[in-house]
Amino acid sequence: MKKVPTKIGQREVVRFLIADGSISHKVTIWGDFATAVSSDYYKPDLEQPVICIMTNTKIGVFMDHVQVGTLPSTRVFFNLDVEPVIEFRNRLIEIGYKSPGGSADVAMNSAPVLEHVSFASLIANSESMVAKETVLSTFTVSRIEEEDDFWFHSCTACQAEVLRTERKFKCETCNRSFPYADKRFRILVLADDKTHACNVLLMDRIVKQILGTTVTNMLNEMKKAPATSSVSEMYKKIIGKEISAKIILTEGNKNGDSNIYEAVELFDKTVNDSSSGDKSPETNPNTFSSSGIVQGIELFHTPGSAGSVSKKIKTEDDIVHIG
Numbered sequence: 001m002k003k004v005p006t007k008i009g010q011r012e013v014v015r016f017l018i019a020d021g022s023i024s025h026k027v028t029i030w031g032d033f034a035t036a037v038s039s040d041y042y043k044p045d046l047e048q049p050v051i052c053i054m055t056n057t058k059i060g061v062f063m064d065h066v067q068v069g070t071l072p073s074t075r076v077f078f079n080l081d082v083e084p085v086i087e088f089r090n091r092l093i094e095i096g097y098k099s100p101g102g103s104a105d106v107a108m109n110s111a112p113v114l115e116h117v118s119f120a121s122l123i124a125n126s127e128s129m130v131a132k133e134t135v136l137s138t139f140t141v142s143r144i145e146e147e148d149d150f151w152f153h154s155c156t157a158c159q160a161e162v163l164r165t166e167r168k169f170k171c172e173t174c175n176r177s178f179p180y181a182d183k184r185f186r187i188l189v190l191a192d193d194k195t196h197a198c199n200v201l202l203m204d205r206i207v208k209q210i211l212g213t214t215v216t217n218m219l220n221e222m223k224k225a226p227a228t229s230s231v232s233e234m235y236k237k238i239i240g241k242e243i244s245a246k247i248i249l250t251e252g253n254k255n256g257d258s259n260i261y262e263a264v265e266l267f268d269k270t271v272n273d274s275s276s277g278d279k280s281p282e283t284n285p286n287t288f289s290s291s292g293i294v295q296g297i298e299l300f301h302t303p304g305s306a307g308s309v310s311k312k313i314k315t316e317d318d319i320v321h322i323g
Contacts, residue, residue, distance in 0.1 A: 014038045018052055018068070027054070027068040029076075037076050046078065049092055051085045053077040114246060114267070120195035123259060130254050136267055138244040139191040144235050145199060146188045151215040153181040159204075183215035188260075189238065199260045202238070206245060209266050211237055 003010045014034040058069040114136035155171040162169040169181040185207035191200040222230045245263035252258030
């Protein structure tokens with residue numbers, strides 16, 4: 001456990017890995033709960049490997065990796081004195097299981113590698129993109145295509161565009177109505193990567209990172225100053241900027257019916273000006289360093305019954321690598 005600076009001052013935080021023998025996930029706990037969990041773990045008589053049971057947790061995904069957080073109702077138990085825990089530990093010992101050591105990303109699947117693709121290749125070889133969901137592209141913004149349309153109302157749950165009817169917002173995707181909606185950026189630009197010029201939609205996350213502001217704040221600024229002035233200053237920060245971004249390929253992109261691409265996330269590492277098909281550098285999915293991480297905490301995967309631990313636990317030696 002260590003203390004880290006936050007917006008509300010110094011706070012205690014404890015970070016560790018939980019594993020079931022084949023997969024590891026990261027856990028982060030803050031505040032007084034972190035202190036309590038840390039004191040429970042650092043006991044001299046705690047039997048190894050440590051079996052951890054967590055209840056009422058918050059599961060999130062960052063860079064395609066699962067991360068575990070806590071809620072006010074979360075509880076963490078180490079080596080709970082029940083038969084399934086004892087049998088699970090004995091089974092781990094029997095197969096010679098060793099807990100992941102070293103840095104936090106041991107036993108984590110590496111982040112997916114994005115293929116760096118030019119616009120010319122996307123258009124000429126759309127059929128080869130059928131199996132891909134996302135690619136990486138680097139381009140320069142030449143101009144703003146729709147200057148008067150830079151934001152939209154979105155669903156608070158799925159972020160899809162919503163319609164306003166009778167003082168309520170209707171989400172066709174979620175099939176639900178609600179009184180309020182998020183305001184999100186969506187700016188259509190002409191993008192040029194020196195192989196071809198295409199229309200690209202810069203979605204909310206990218207625009208917020210470039211401008212350092214939100215739609216709500218922009219609309220508020222427009223009330224204070226002439227609207228054209230505020231919008232013009234916003235566009236000046238975008239036009240001429242070189243952007244490396246993750247592009248989502250829609251069905252229309254893949255079958256060649258649409259040449260408008262959605263850029264959803266900035267790629268924050270330098271991308272070489274290489275030809276189509278080169279691989280981008282792998283991104284690091286960690287949101288925290290390995291400092292202060294407790295190793296050797298094992299996830300009690302199925303707390304329902306003792307019979308659940310009688311199955312053979314998969315280890316690295318059980319995985320067959322082909323090719």
